[in-house]
Amino acid sequence: MRLSQLKPGEKAVVTKILGHGAFRKRVMEMGFVRGREVTMVLNAPLQDPIKYKLMDYEVSLRRSEAELIEVEPYEQWILHKNRAAHPETASHDPASSDNAEEFEPKDRIINVALIGNPNCGKTSLFNIVSGAHEHVGNYAGVTVGAKAGTVKYKGYRFNIVDLPGTYSLSAYSPEELYVMRYLNQEMPDVIVNVVVASNLERNLYLTTELIDMNRSMVIDLNMYDELERSKAVLDYENLGKLLGVPVVPTKASTGWGVDRLLDTIIDVYEMKHNDVRHIHVKMRPELEKGITRVKDIIKNDHSVPARFSPRYLAIKMLEGDPEADALLSRSDSYKEIRDARDAEVQRIERDLKEDVPAAISADKYGFIQGALAETMQGNVLEEQKTTRIIDALVTSKLFGFPIFLCVMFLMFWATFQLGSYPMEWIESLVSWISGLIGKHMADGPLKDLLLDGIIGGVGGVIVFLPNILILYFFISMMEDTGYMARVAFIMDKVMHKMGLHGKSFIPLVMGFGCNVPAIMSTRIIESRSSRLITILINPFVSCSARIPIYVLLVGAFFPHQGALVFFCLYLLGIIVAVLTARLMRRFWFKADETPFVMELPPYRIPTVKAIARGMWSKAHQYLNKMGGIILVASIIIWALSYFPRYEMQQVPESYVTNTIAEMPAELRQEKTPEQLDALVLNAYQQEYSILGHIGKFMEPVVEPMEYGWRTTVALLAGAAAKEVVVSTMGVLYVGEDDADLISERLTSPSPITGQPPFTPAKALSFMVFVLLYVPCIATLAAIARETESWKYAAFSLTYNTLLAWILAFITFRIAILF
Ligand code: GDP
Ligand code: MG
Numbered sequence: 001m002r003l004s005q006l007k008p009g010e011k012a013v014v015t016k017i018l019g020h021g022a023f024r025k026r027v028m029e030m031g032f033v034r035g036r037e038v039t040m041v042l043n044a045p046l047q048d049p050i051k052y053k054l055m056d057y058e059v060s061l062r063r064s065e066a067e068l069i070e071v072e073p074y075e076q077w078i079l080h081k082n083r084a085a086h087p088e089t090a091s092h093d094p095a096s097s098d099n100a101e102e103f104e105p106k107d108r109i110i111n112v113a114l115i116g117n118p119n120c121g122k123t124s125l126f127n128i129v130s131g132a133h134e135h136v137g138n139y140a141g142v143t144v145g146a147k148a149g150t151v152k153y154k155g156y157r158f159n160i161v162d163l164p165g166t167y168s169l170s171a172y173s174p175e176e177l178y179v180m181r182y183l184n185q186e187m188p189d190v191i192v193n194v195v196v197a198s199n200l201e202r203n204l205y206l207t208t209e210l211i212d213m214n215r216s217m218v219i220d221l222n223m224y225d226e227l228e229r230s231k232a233v234l235d236y237e238n239l240g241k242l243l244g245v246p247v248v249p250t251k252a253s254t255g256w257g258v259d260r261l262l263d264t265i266i267d268v269y270e271m272k273h274n275d276v277r278h279i280h281v282k283m284r285p286e287l288e289k290g291i292t293r294v295k296d297i298i299k300n301d302h303s304v305p306a307r308f309s310p311r312y313l314a315i316k317m318l319e320g321d322p323e324a325d326a327l328l329s330r331s332d333s334y335k336e337i338r339d340a341r342d343a344e345v346q347r348i349e350r351d352l353k354e355d356v357p358a359a360i361s362a363d364k365y366g367f368i369q370g371a372l373a374e375t376m377q378g379n380v381l382e383e384q385k386t387t388r389i390i391d392a393l394v395t396s397k398l399f400g401f402p403i404f405l406c407v408m409f410l411m412f413w414a415t416f417q418l419g420s421y422p423m424e425w426i427e428s429l430v431s432w433i434s435g436l437i438g439k440h441m442a443d444g445p446l447k448d449l450l451l452d453g454i455i456g457g458v459g460g461v462i463v464f465l466p467n468i469l470i471l472y473f474f475i476s477m478m479e480d481t482g483y484m485a486r487v488a489f490i491m492d493k494v495m496h497k498m499g500l501h502g503k504s505f506i507p508l509v510m511g512f513g514c515n516v517p518a519i520m521s522t523r524i525i526e527s528r529s530s531r532l533i534t535i536l537i538n539p540f541v542s543c544s545a546r547i548p549i550y551v552l553l554v555g556a557f558f559p560h561q562g563a564l565v566f567f568c569l570y571l572l573g574i575i576v577a578v579l580t581a582r583l584m585r586r587f588w589f590k591a592d593e594t595p596f597v598m599e600l601p602p603y604r605i606p607t608v609k610a611i612a613r614g615m616w617s618k619a620h621q622y623l624n625k626m627g628g629i630i631l632v633a634s635i636i637i638w639a640l641s642y643f644p645r646y647e648m649q650q651v652p653e654s655y656v657t658n659t660i661a662e663m664p665a666e667l668r669q670e671k672t673p674e675q676l677d678a679l680v681l682n683a684y685q686q687e688y689s690i691l692g693h694i695g696k697f698m699e700p701v702v703e704p705m706e707y708g709w710r711t712t713v714a715l716l717a718g719a720a721a722k723e724v725v726v727s728t729m730g731v732l733y734v735g736e737d738d739a740d741l742i743s744e745r746l747t748s749p750s751p752i753t754g755q756p757p758f759t760p761a762k763a764l765s766f767m768v769f770v771l772l773y774v775p776c777i778a779t780l781a782a783i784a785r786e787t788e789s790w791k792y793a794a795f796s797l798t799y800n801t802l803l804a805w806i807l808a809f810i811t812f813r814i815a816i817l818f
Contacts, residue, residue, distance in 0.1 A: 001073070004050070004066035006040040012071035013037055015106040018187035019068040020309035021214040021278050030059055032069055034107055064305050068187070072106045080105035109157045110269050111186070115179060115210065116194030117203050118165030121222040123147075124252035125194060126162035127613065129262070146182060153262050156269075161188070164523075167202070169209045170321055173526050180323050183213070184307055190265050191217040193245075194252075197227035197234060198602060200376070204368045205361070207243070208281045214309035216276075217245050218264050224249040224257065226602075232378035239375040244277040253607045280311070283363035286351045290318055290344035297340055301333040317341045318348075319357045387602040391486065400490040407483075411474040411512075416551070416566055419467035423551075426466070430459040449638060457634025457727035458626050464548040464723075465622055469615055471544050475513050476614040480606035484509065498578055499585030504534040508577070511541030512570075513618075515775060519782040529589035535786055536584065536796060537577040539775035542570050545722035549770050552726055553763040556743040565764075573771050576803065625721065633717055633724045638731045640691035648677055651684045659683060686710075686732070702805075705765050705812045708757065715769065721776050733757060761815035765808045773804035 006012055014036050017024045031054045032038070039053040049060040061069075072080070084105055114122040126132060130149025147162040163182060164175035183191075193210055195203035210217055221227075221236050227249075240247035248264050250257035267273040282288070295314035298304050304313070305327070316324035318341060328334055345356050352359050394403050434455045441447045478484045484506055492502030503525050510518035515538050522538075525531040550566060558565045585591065659680050660668065668676070686692055687709075694716070695709030702712055710732040718725035733745045746758045758766075774797050775783070784793040 001071060002067050003038065003052070003061070003069040003071050004063050006071070008040055008042060011037060011039045011074040013074055013077040014069060015072050015077075016070035016189065017068065018070065018189075019306040020312075021216075022309060023065075023068070023306040027061075027065065027069065031055060037074065038071065062302055064303065068306055070106065077105070084108075108155060109159060110190060110265060111188045112158055112160045112190050112192055112265060113182065113186070113188035114160065114162050114192050114194055115183075115206070116165060116220075116222075117167055117196070117199075117206060118175075120165065120194045120196045120203065121252040122165065122194045123162055124610065125192075125220065125222065125250065125258070126160060128252055128255045128258055129158070130160055146178075153259075154266065156266060158262065158265070161186075166206065168206055169316075170319065170323075174523055177323070183215075184323075184327065187307065189216060190269050191215055192220050192261070192265065193217055194220045194222050196223045197221060197232070198223065198230075200234075200372060201365070201368055204371070205364060207245070208364045208367060209312075211243065211245065211279060211281055212309065212312040212315055214278050214312065216268050218261065218268055219243070219245050219247040220261055221247050221249045222252050225251045225254075230378070232376060234377075235375040239371060240275045242279075242371050242374065244275065244279040246273055246275045253610060281364055281367050283360065283367075284352070286348055287318075287356075287359060287363060290348050290356075291315055293344055294318065294337060294340050297333055297337050298328070298331075301331050301337075303331045303333075304328060315360065318345060319360060320345075390603055394483070394486050395490055400486075404487055404490065407474075407478070411471065412566060412570070413563070414474065415467050415471045415547070416562065419464075419470050420551075422466035423463050426463045430455065430463065434459065445642070448642065449635070452731055453635050453638030453642075454631065456730040457637065458631055460552075460730035461548055461630055461723045461727050462623075462626055464551060465619065467547050467551065468544045468622055469619055471547075472513055472615055472618045473611065475510065476611050477606060478509070480604065480610060482603045498581040499589075499591060500530050500533060500581060504530060507534055507538060508541050508574075511538045511543060513544055515539055515541065515543045515779045516782045519779065519786055522786065529585075532787060532792065533581050533584050533589065535783055536792060537580050539779055539796060539800060540573045540577040540580065540772060542573045542771055543722070545776065546770060548723055548726040550767055552729075552743055552746075553758070553767055556747045557758065557760045557763045565767075569767055569771055572768065572807075576772060576807075580799075625723070629721050630723055630727055633720055634727045634731055637691065637713070637717055637724075637728050640694070641686060641689045641732060643690060644688075646681065646685050646688065648681050651681060655684060656680050691732075702769075704809055705769070706762060707766065710757070711766065715773070718770065719774050719777065721778070722770065725770060761812055761818075764815050765812035768811045769804045769808035771804070772800055772807060774801045 001012075003012070003014075014032050014034055016034065017027055017032060036054065040050065041053050041058060042051040048063045050063060050066055051058055051060045052066075114126055116122050126147065126149060130151050132147070132149045146164075149160050149162070151158050151160065161182075163179050166173075166176045166179045168176065169180050169183075170176055191210060193207050195207065207219065219240065221234075227234060236247040236249055246264050246268065248257060248261045250261055252258070264273065268276060283291070291311065291314045294317055295310045298310040298313050304310070308324075308327070313324050313328065317328070317337065325338075328337055331337070348356055348359065354362075393399055434451055437447065437450055437455070441450070478487070487509065488502040488505050490502075491505040495501050495504055504522070507518045507522045510521055518541070519535050519538050522531050522534045525534060550569060554562050554565050660676060671679070687696075691713055692709060695713040698712045698716065699707070699709045702715070707715075710729070713732060714725045714728040717728040729746070747756050749756050774780075780793045780797065783796055784790045787793075
């Protein structure tokens, strides 16, 4: 809780002072130090300022200042102190396990924010510290939004937030704005500024802005291994002294140096580190004069929130930053600040013949070069010779495309061919289990639920785990090595033909894994219209949840042309995406010409640990989905098809005679009357179950493709998650023998009509339908969230489903000709 929330007479203990350095210093000099008791005395009539009693004297603070002082109610503080002194009693407290943070002393919680350029290893660091499995990748813009994790170390709890990468703190791209707002609203106790040695000059630019902010900070010199391998030598301790910010080298991909980083964070938090001091990134006198004039007005206006230092705000005002402007617009002297700013900008531009942002950044780079000249010898860039050689090949006009196509082909080949072996093992395990249950369990609804509902549904989908893992292995490799960034680069021209640019290609490739993170990753695209188009065409990229359907149907109906059919399906998805993009650019969004800026990071060999971690987290997600939405959907589908129950007497005579009359003669003769009865009852049961009614109601919609009501139901259920299509078919197409695989149930002739339920033409058309129709619920939600409007999700739902219907119809009509 904050000091401003105390009521008259209440007593509390100071746990933290937030805000910029100069503010912290001033309040600490007033006596607000950690562990000190403070009592609220009186609210002034207008509630500002507020009077407090501190030790034996009274002080008054403005509400805006009291808001930046964190306190803990006195009783709670004492409780925490006792608990910390006698940890053995605390461990028996049942509450401590489920809400540990509530019961920890507040001054032992350190809130840490990771800030740095894209691709400097923030997420790797976050993962290794917090044990999380966030997505890392060797290209800009992998982390979108903030991820929070927590870890206990040396009696402290670190709450760590992984922020998106930024080059500076202006309001240019969505990420920068996000980080700016984060720093404004949340007040992290310590900022960890992650920088990489291979490009210190550019990385330190952000550092200079953070220094202007005057917050508690540690610099993490990551990828120290690259520095060691190069011929360059950096005296990082001295650099830390020069900047007034401790520098700690780490190798986030292996975890080397992380403990030292945490130790340093504690030291900085406890204000025990010797290197910490506030420096000014000095600029030319012409600039400094302007900064000082604006800064002085801000400093003397106490209505300005103490979240940012006046110098930082002054610099941002001179740069014309809209966020800083918005922040100051509520203060008393806003008009005065603006007038001073306008006058100074005019003067500086007249004196320097240069615009202010350019002059400021030139001076900051000058500062950085100076600092590096003193501390660094040699150049890391020599290291990157290998990168240049590989790039000459993979981004060349001649080989770039063929190499990319080979990689893609290898990826799909491995997914479907290599994946089929472990798939068979899991398949036989599943049928072994269902055989066991079939033999040893007494007949009844429970057995039916287990066999037809759960194993039929979930078992039918779980076998595709290996395929999905292999696909993710390839995607992670492409991301982590840095190849993905090259792909974006070589695809730029092609993407321009669609009215997009290279950056849009990465979300499309990621879509092969799952459309949800792919849609989130479109945040790297600055232009709004390009971003919207990339989002809307993403569902046409066939995600891994659709693999089970293809593997099932292709395996059953096109065992010999498997690879070709897969390839054509994926290709169809891409063609539809391309055409849709072109149409949208033509008729919906105007052309835009954002120039293509995408950096090519040096190639890096991904660690086994990082890849394994990525794959495990995918497997985990997949299994979670099995246990969650797919299990629930399977049980619901089963129940809807199982109830209401019918007895033979309830089946109308006409139904019995019609069904038997429809049967081919030779089938009829094979069966005993009891067997015939059982078949008829089973057919009636399914057809007149709740699900049968629903399916029949919707069936006319897909009548032209002759899908039948069971497949109609599977399509409806697939809107929840595409895997559910297969699990629904597993539940609905019950074979004669419970241990039969779904594929056998689909291909073998039905005991009633003598025809198999699926034909190759139907299967093909069905796959096209599933490829294109409504995105799953999670994807629709992602579209709505990322576009900030349900309109686009609704568009996606209708457009995709209509298109799916039309193309599936055409496919079916053409296929039955053969
Ligand atoms: P972020 O964009 O800042 O979150 O960066 P990521 O955590 O996604 O990492 C970018 C790339 O750098 C990944 O390929 C990581 O495997 C790699 N990486 C991270 N830390 C290190 C390190 O200390 N040494 C080396 N050689 N590579 C690293
Ligand atoms: Mg990241």
